[in-house]
Amino acid sequence: MADFDPRTDYPIGTRRPDLVRTPGGMALTDLTLEQLRRGAIPDDEFRTTPETLRMQAEVARTARRDQLADNLDRAAELAKVPNPVILEIYTALRPGRSSLEDLEQWARRLETDYDAPAIAGLVREAAAAYAARGLLA
Amino acid sequence: MTDSARARARLNRNLSLETIIEPQPDLGLVTMNGPNDPEPGLTIVDGTITAMDGKTADEFDLIDRFVSLRGIDLEVANEVMHLSDDEIALRLVDVSASRDELVRLSGGLTPAKLARVVGRLDPVEMMFALKKLRARRRPANQAHVTNRKESPALLAADAAEAAARGFAEIETTVGVARYAPFNAIALLVGSQVGRPGVLTQCAVEEKRNLELGMQGLTTYSETLSVYGTDAAMVDGDDTPWSKAFLASAYASRGIKVRFTSGSGSEALMGHAEGCSMLYLEARCLALIRATGSQGVQNGGISTVALPLSLPGGTKAILAENLVAAWLGLEVASGNDAIASHSPIRRTAKLMGQFLPGTDFVTSGYSAVPKYDNMFGGGNYDADDLDEWTTIQRDWQVDAGIEPLDEAQALAVRKQAAGAVQAVFRHLSFPEITDEEVAAAVVGYDSRDVPDRDRAADVDAADLVFAEELTGVDVARALDIAGYTAVAEAVLGMQRLRVSADYLQTSAIVGDDWRVESAVNDPNEYTGPGTGYRLEGERWEKLQSLPHRLDPGTLAPAATNQTAPxxxxxxxxxxxxxxxxxxxxxxxxxxxxxxxxxxxxxxxxxxxxxxxxxxxxxxxxxxxxxxxxxxxxxxxxxxxxxxxxxxxxxxxxxxxxxxxxxxxxxxxxxxxxxxxxxxxxxxxxxxxxxxxxxxxxxxxxxxxxxxxxxxxxxxxxxxxxxxxxxxxxxxxxxxxxxxxx
Known part of the structure; x- marks a missing residue:
C-alpha cells in the first residue's frame, strides 16, 4: 500500500475508502442498500481483510501503540482463518486443554496452512508457559 | 438496641444494610498499598527481563511472564524505573507533562511501580490526572438494556431511547443463554432507530459471544475478563494467551474489544494471594495492555461493593481507572453494578469519574428500571435520568447523556418496537403482537409487557446460529418491511466492520458515521482553555432539560387592571x-x-x-x-x-x-x-x-x-x-x- 499514510489517512473508511476492499474485492462504496436489493453483494462480504487490518496496525504503531499494533497484525493473520478453526484454537489455548504436542501442531498448522507466524509464536509461547505452570493436558 | 433515638434513626438508613469492615490483608481485603505488595523492581539482562517486582524469572507466574514478554518497553524502563515514586507522581499532575509523554513513560513501569506511584496521589490529584490522561477528547457513556422477560419489543424500544439519549454504546445480556441471538437482534435494530452508529454488544459465554460478532449481530465485546492472579485466571477458564488470542480473533472479524477487570474479584474468588486490590488490578492492566487490547472496563464492576467495604475503597477504584488511562487504554469506568445501598455514597463515588470525564463514564448506565436490570441492578437507572442530566447541567460537565423530550422518546420507542416486530415477522420468528409493541412503548418495565411463548422463542433463536443468520439478513428484512432508514443504519454497522476504523483506541461512532477515536480525536488537554470543554452548541443541548421553565412564566404577568x-x-x-x-x-x-x-x-x-x-x-x-x-x-x-x-x-x-x-x-x-x-x-x-x-x-x-x-x-x-x-x-x- 505504497500511497497509504497512517498519519493522515485515518479514519481509512472516510479518508481513503479507495484503499478498503471486502474479501471478495468489492469497494466500500459498493456496500449499499441499493446493491443489496439487487443481490449484487454476496453473503459474507461484510468482512474486513488482512490488508485493511495491516493498515490499521500501521495506524496504531504510528500512534505509538505497539501492543495494539501487534494485536492488529495478529488479527490480519486470523482474518482468513475460518470461524470453526478460530474457535478450536481458542479452546486449545484454554487451561488444561492441550498437550505440548497439540499446541506445537497448532503452531505448525498456523504457519503452513494459514501463513500466520505471529499467532503461531503466541501459541508456542503459551505452550512453554503452560509447561512451566502445569497447565498442559 | 441503643437507647438513643438518633442512633436508631441512623440505623434505619439504607447504609446500615452494608458491611463495613477492617482490612484483612492476608485475604486480599485491603484496597491499596498492601503490606504484602512486592517492592517494585526490574532487572534486565541482555535485553531480557530476569526479575520483576520481587520475583525472579523462574518464579514468574503466567501474568508476570506475559507482561515481561510483551508488556514492558525495556528502553523506557531504563529511563523511569529508577525514578522515585514522587518524582513520577508529580508528572501525573504536572499540567505541562503531556499525555503522550506520560503514556510513553507508563510503558516502562512494572505493575508494582504503577500501583505505588498512583498511591501517592490524593483524590483530587487523581481526578486531575485522569482528566489529563483520558484517551478520547470527548467523554461518552455506555448503557445497559435488558429485561427479565427478554421481550424483544421492549429491548428494542429501550435501546432506541438509550441511543436517542446519546449513549455511544449499548450492552445487553441474557437471563436464558439461548435468547442471546434474539436479544442481540433486538438491540441492533432498536439502537439504529435511536441513532445510527451506536455500537452494541450482547454479553454471553465467550464462544457464543464471538459467534454473535462474526454474524454481524453485535459490533463490540467486553466479556474478556482477566484477573490479577494465576489461580483466579484459571478459575475463569482462561490464560493470558487464550485471552490475547481471543482479542486478535475479535479484531480479525472487525469487532471492537475491551477487556474487563476490577478491584475485589481476586479476593472474592479466594485467590488474592495476600495482595492489595490496586496492585492486583495494576497487574491486570499491564496484562491487558500487553495483549494489545485497545481498552478496558474497570473500576470495581460487579465486585465494586467489596472495595467499598474497606477504607479507601472509592479512592482505590478511581486509582485503578487512572492506571488504565495512564497505560493508554480506553476506560469504561464502572459505575454500573450497584455499589452501595446509599444514594449519597453512590454519587460521592461517581464524582471521581463524572467530573474528570472518562471514555465511558459508566460501563453501563441502566437505561431500564432496576427491576429489569440483569447486570447487578444498575447503580443508576432509568428513574435517575433526569437527575443525571441535571447534575451535568449543575457542573457544566458532559457525562455522555443527553436530555430527551418525551415526545421524541415515545416516537423512537414506537418505531423500534415496530421495526423489530417486522424483522421477527419477516424472518419467521415467533410473532411479536401489536399488544406487545404498544406495551413496550409506554410500559414501565417488563411486568407491563405480555408474556411470550419462551419455548418457541428459544427454539427459533437456536436457528439464528444454526442457519448463520447475519446482520445483513436483518437489514434486508427491515428494508422489505419498509424500514428503509433503519435498514440503511444496520447495513452501516456491517460496513463499519469492513473498514475496521473503530478498532483503534477509544473509538465511538459520531454523527454521519464519523469514527471518533484517540487517533483522530485525541484528548489534548494542557490546561485551562484546552481539551474538551462543554461549550457552544453541545452545552446548549445539555442544558436544555425538558423540565426547564421559562422564568417569565413563573411570576404572574404584571396586571394593568385598575387596583381596587x-x-x-x-x-x-x-x-x-x-x-x-x-x-x-x-x-x-x-x-x-x-x-x-x-x-x-x-x-x-x-x-x-x-x-x-x-x-x-x-x-x-x-x-x-x-x-x-x-x-x-x-x-x-x-x-x-x-x-x-x-x-x-x-x-x-x-x-x-x-x-x-x-x-x-x-x-x-x-x-x-x-x-x-x-x-x-x-x-x-x-x-x-x-x-x-x-x-x-x-x-x-x-x-x-x-x-x-x-x-x-x-x-x-x-x-x-x-x-x-x-x-x-x-x-x-x-x-x-x-x-x-
Whole structure:
C-alpha cells in the first residue's frame, strides 16, 4: 500500500475508502442498500481483510501503540482463518486443554496452512508457559 | 438496641444494610498499598527481563511472564524505573507533562511501580490526572438494556431511547443463554432507530459471544475478563494467551474489544494471594495492555461493593481507572453494578469519574428500571435520568447523556418496537403482537409487557446460529418491511466492520458515521482553555432539560387592571395609642395582586385588618414606595403609626411586625416563610400587632416552618421580588389608601 499514510489517512473508511476492499474485492462504496436489493453483494462480504487490518496496525504503531499494533497484525493473520478453526484454537489455548504436542501442531498448522507466524509464536509461547505452570493436558 | 433515638434513626438508613469492615490483608481485603505488595523492581539482562517486582524469572507466574514478554518497553524502563515514586507522581499532575509523554513513560513501569506511584496521589490529584490522561477528547457513556422477560419489543424500544439519549454504546445480556441471538437482534435494530452508529454488544459465554460478532449481530465485546492472579485466571477458564488470542480473533472479524477487570474479584474468588486490590488490578492492566487490547472496563464492576467495604475503597477504584488511562487504554469506568445501598455514597463515588470525564463514564448506565436490570441492578437507572442530566447541567460537565423530550422518546420507542416486530415477522420468528409493541412503548418495565411463548422463542433463536443468520439478513428484512432508514443504519454497522476504523483506541461512532477515536480525536488537554470543554452548541443541548421553565412564566404577568383601592394622598403621622399602620410594598395591589402561595392581596389586607380590629386596634393602610425591603417597609409603617407599631407586608407575602424605636433590621416578629402563610396567619399577625400597640402581653404568632419551602420557591421569590423592586420610586413618600 505504497500511497497509504497512517498519519493522515485515518479514519481509512472516510479518508481513503479507495484503499478498503471486502474479501471478495468489492469497494466500500459498493456496500449499499441499493446493491443489496439487487443481490449484487454476496453473503459474507461484510468482512474486513488482512490488508485493511495491516493498515490499521500501521495506524496504531504510528500512534505509538505497539501492543495494539501487534494485536492488529495478529488479527490480519486470523482474518482468513475460518470461524470453526478460530474457535478450536481458542479452546486449545484454554487451561488444561492441550498437550505440548497439540499446541506445537497448532503452531505448525498456523504457519503452513494459514501463513500466520505471529499467532503461531503466541501459541508456542503459551505452550512453554503452560509447561512451566502445569497447565498442559 | 441503643437507647438513643438518633442512633436508631441512623440505623434505619439504607447504609446500615452494608458491611463495613477492617482490612484483612492476608485475604486480599485491603484496597491499596498492601503490606504484602512486592517492592517494585526490574532487572534486565541482555535485553531480557530476569526479575520483576520481587520475583525472579523462574518464579514468574503466567501474568508476570506475559507482561515481561510483551508488556514492558525495556528502553523506557531504563529511563523511569529508577525514578522515585514522587518524582513520577508529580508528572501525573504536572499540567505541562503531556499525555503522550506520560503514556510513553507508563510503558516502562512494572505493575508494582504503577500501583505505588498512583498511591501517592490524593483524590483530587487523581481526578486531575485522569482528566489529563483520558484517551478520547470527548467523554461518552455506555448503557445497559435488558429485561427479565427478554421481550424483544421492549429491548428494542429501550435501546432506541438509550441511543436517542446519546449513549455511544449499548450492552445487553441474557437471563436464558439461548435468547442471546434474539436479544442481540433486538438491540441492533432498536439502537439504529435511536441513532445510527451506536455500537452494541450482547454479553454471553465467550464462544457464543464471538459467534454473535462474526454474524454481524453485535459490533463490540467486553466479556474478556482477566484477573490479577494465576489461580483466579484459571478459575475463569482462561490464560493470558487464550485471552490475547481471543482479542486478535475479535479484531480479525472487525469487532471492537475491551477487556474487563476490577478491584475485589481476586479476593472474592479466594485467590488474592495476600495482595492489595490496586496492585492486583495494576497487574491486570499491564496484562491487558500487553495483549494489545485497545481498552478496558474497570473500576470495581460487579465486585465494586467489596472495595467499598474497606477504607479507601472509592479512592482505590478511581486509582485503578487512572492506571488504565495512564497505560493508554480506553476506560469504561464502572459505575454500573450497584455499589452501595446509599444514594449519597453512590454519587460521592461517581464524582471521581463524572467530573474528570472518562471514555465511558459508566460501563453501563441502566437505561431500564432496576427491576429489569440483569447486570447487578444498575447503580443508576432509568428513574435517575433526569437527575443525571441535571447534575451535568449543575457542573457544566458532559457525562455522555443527553436530555430527551418525551415526545421524541415515545416516537423512537414506537418505531423500534415496530421495526423489530417486522424483522421477527419477516424472518419467521415467533410473532411479536401489536399488544406487545404498544406495551413496550409506554410500559414501565417488563411486568407491563405480555408474556411470550419462551419455548418457541428459544427454539427459533437456536436457528439464528444454526442457519448463520447475519446482520445483513436483518437489514434486508427491515428494508422489505419498509424500514428503509433503519435498514440503511444496520447495513452501516456491517460496513463499519469492513473498514475496521473503530478498532483503534477509544473509538465511538459520531454523527454521519464519523469514527471518533484517540487517533483522530485525541484528548489534548494542557490546561485551562484546552481539551474538551462543554461549550457552544453541545452545552446548549445539555442544558436544555425538558423540565426547564421559562422564568417569565413563573411570576404572574404584571396586571394593568385598575387596583381596587382609593388613594387618600400622602400618608401623615398618625395619632392614637391604638393605631397599627399596615404598610404594603410598592407593587402590592398594584402590578401584583397575589402572594407567592396565591393569596389575593385584598384577602390578605382583609385578614390583617380583621386581626387588628378584633384585638382592639385601629388599622390604617399605607403603601411604602421608596423600598421593597420588608424590614424598611415595616419600619416606615411603624414610624407613621400613632402607637409606633406597624406591620410590613411585601407583595409576595413576607411580613414583619415592627416598632418605630427599633433598628430597621431588628423587629418584633418576622414571618419570612411566605409560602406557608395562610389568611389565618395574617389575621394572627394583625392581632399581635394590635396587642403590642395596646401594651398587652402576647405570645408570638406560631411560625410554620418548612425547610424545603425556600428551595421550592426560591425562583418565584426572586421573580416576585424583582417585580416589586422594579416598582420602587426613590424618595417617594408613603401614600395612604383604603380598599374599595
Amino acid at each position: 383601592i382609593t388613594v387618600l394622598g400622602d400618608a401623615g403621622q398618625g395619632a392614637g395609642r391604638d393605631e397599627v399602620v399596615i404598610g404594603v410594598g410598592p407593587a402590592f395591589l398594584g402590578t401584583l395582586r397575589a402572594t407567592i402561595n396565591g393569596l389575593e392581596h385584598e384577602a390578605v389586607i382583609g385578614a390583617l385588618v380583621d386581626g387588628v380590629r378584633t384585638a382592639g386596634g385601629r388599622p390604617r393602610l399605607v403603601r411604602v414606595r421608596r423600598t421593597s425591603d420588608v424590614a424598611f417597609i415595616a419600619h416606615d409603617a411603624a414610624r407613621l403609626s400613632g402607637s409606633g407599631i406597624g406591620v410590613g407586608v411585601q407583595s409576595k407575602g413576607t411580613a414583619v411586625i415592627h416598632r418605630a424605636d427599633l433598628e430597621p433590621l431588628d423587629n418584633l416578629e418576622l414571618f419570612s416563610m411566605a409560602p406557608v402563610l395562610t389568611l389565618d396567619s395574617y389575621r394572627a399577625i394583625g392581632g399581635n400587632a394590635a396587642a403590642y400597640a395596646l401594651g398587652l402581653r402576647t405570645s408570638p404568632v406560631p411560625a410554620e416552618l418548612d425547610n424545603y419551602a425556600r428551595v421550592k420557591h426560591i425562583v418565584q421569590t426572586a421573580l416576585l421580588h424583582a417585580r416589586e423592586t422594579a416598582d420602587v420610586e426613590e424618595n417617594a413618600a408613603p401614600i395612604e389608601f383604603t380598599l374599595r
